[in-house]
Amino acid sequence: MNFLAHFFLSGKDDHLMVGNFLGDYLNNAQVSQLPPAVQKGVALHRAIDSYTDQHPEVLKGVRRMYDRHSKYAPVIIDVFYDYFLALNWSTYSEQPLSDFILDAYACLKRHHHLMPEPVHTYVPKMIADNWLETYATHNGIAYTFRRMSHRVSRPELLAGALDTMVSHFQELNTEFNAFFPDAIRHAKAFVKQVAPPQ
Structure with a gap:
């Protein structure tokens, strides 16, 4: 999953949220x-990614778009899931999305002082351009893929990703809503069971 979902699955804990980011x-x-509490957030991020990559509902979507988008199918699903x-x-x-985004x-x-370059540099741009809110719109999703295309080795495989989402909108939405409650439970169990590194 992408930024919005990772922030959400951190709960209200600052250290988990920044580590997850x-x-x-x-x-x-x-x-x-x-700091150990932030390290736990990093571990949470990796646990969420591992769980997501193996979930059968997520894999349905990845397989559906593999012919068109090849190795970037899982990355595309991550972005789609922030939209959904x-x-x-x-x-x-219960918190309005706009308020949650401001809190994040x-x-x-x-x-900000914990972030290395180049993260330290682009976080202000992320906030100024309001990336998290753009995930709620088709234009924002298209912008996200344009931004990603400058950082990947085969940008042509990202072409048409928004069209793919529109074409399979209902299936992807259904799969997301089957998967996400499981992700919430998994994240909460991880946070409860795993102590921060010493």
Whole structure:
């Protein structure tokens, strides 16, 4: 899953949220320099990713789009699932999405000093361009894939990703809503059971 879902699955814990955000950007040596509670957030991020990659509902969507998007199918699903979380937000949270997003940005600002380059540089752009809210719109999803296309080795495989989502909208929405309650339970169990590194 992408940023919005990872933030949501961190609950209201600042340390988990910032660690969860940093999970894809740090090597193990960098992680070991973080406060233990933030390290737990990184571990949560990786546990969520591992669980997501193996979930049968997620794999349905990945298989459906593999012919068109090949190795980027799982990455595309991650972005789609942020869209579907925004779409179904009131099912999973009593807090308005706009308020949640402001809280997430405030958390990133409070912990900006923990972030290495280039993350330290692009977080202000992320906030200024309101990436989290753009996931709730088709234009925002298209913008996300355009941004990603500059960082991947085969950008042509991202072409038409939004069309893929529109074409399989109902199936993807159904699969997301079958998967996400399981992801919530998994994240809560991880947080409860795993102590921060010492």
